[in-house]
Amino acid sequence: MKEKHSQTVRLNEVSADAVEQVLDFIYTGKIRLTVDNVNGIMKTASLLLVESLLDIISDFLVETLDPLSALHLRETSRLFSLHKLEEKVKECIVENFGVVSTQEKFIEISEADLRKYLSLDQISASEDDLVSCLLIWAKADLSKREERFLSLFKLIRLQHVSVEYLVDTLRNDPLVKGNQNCCDLIEKTMHFHSKPEGIKKQSKRRDTVEEIFMSATTTVEKITQPHVSHESAVVLHGDKLFFFGGYLNSNNNIATNSIISFDGREWKNEGNMIHMNSTHNYVTDKCNHWKNI
CATH class of the missing domain: 3.30.710.10 (Potassium Channel Kv1.1; Chain A)
Known part of the structure; x- marks a missing residue:
């Protein structure tokens, strides 16, 4: 030097x-x-x-x-x-794939990284969102990515894509229509929805369970304004409604991890989940024990 x-x-x-x-x-x-x-x-x-x-x-x-x-x-x-x-x-x-995949830089990720994400059980996004982001990613550099599209498309759990999106959007997408193997997979899925007997059922993503224990000593914080959320999980437990996560307003694309309750009189902040969530489901047993499913 x-x-x-x-x-x-x-x-x-x-x-x-x-x-x-x-x-x-x-x-x-x-x-x-x-x-x-x-x-x-x-x-x-x-x-x-x-x-x-x-x-x-x-x-x-x-x-x-x-x-x-x-x-x-x-x-x-x-x-x-x-x-x-x-x-x-x-x-x-x-944990926030549905939001991250909408960012402009997402189309720059490598095929290997996208393959890892689409293969995960614990990815936090609907199957509609996953196939949508795959289409956007592939079309961003179609000349180089079209050849690999089918192998990535096979990672989508089509049985859990909404029927409306499957029929009205995905089946008519030019990239999908141009690939006979993709068309065959969609037709098989549509057959599953009409007559599921004899067709192996695909597992849902996020099979792991997040457990939340609400003890009687949990410190709660009163909320002076009514809680308004979008795409929260809502559970009736005892005499309270519980709102898990969701978006604070319809224009916000970042989910929360809040747990809010309402007993007909007061709104309270009951604590926080480990992860931010939206468009999910919770169930409860007789104890103060919650499971994200």
Whole structure:
């Protein structure tokens, strides 16, 4: 390297301010990260191989992670080898796939990654959403992706696609109509809906169960305004209605993990689920024990 013959080392594409902050961290162990400075500091820390600072940056970015930023942070985690962040991003994408797949950057994911998502039982999206995002992804670069479309299409559990979407939209899609094997799969599925005997039933996704135990000592918070949600799971338990997750309004595409109850008089925040959910179902037994199905 030519730097070994010079008393000056140039760090291109990083700002003097970022270099100063990284050097301060090296000597003091302290750093102040913000959404405005984190990228510059991350680039500098990577160039200078300051692994301890990259770990701190990874933790910081995990705190900023949401379904709308997941694909961007996925690239960041791979570019800078932020393994903890990459794992958290994977979890976020799986738990919020219906939202993540609507983002513009989704069409840039690799076939291998899309195949992994479509193969998962625990993916958080309806089968309608999964086949829709597959069609959008394939058509974004049809000349290169059409050949692989059938193998990905076979991962869709067509028996759980809504009949309306299957008949009115999917069966008439030009990409599907142009592939005889896809047409055969749809016809077989339509036959299943009319006469399921003798046809193997496909399992639903999200077969794992999230259990929620509501104890008598659970601290609840009263809500002064009526709770309005969209696509929540609603369960009548005892003398209360419980609303699990859903969207806060019809224009919001990020689900919540809230558990709200109403006893005819008061609205209360009963706590939170582990995961954000929408368009799902809950059942309850005689105890305060809930299962996501």
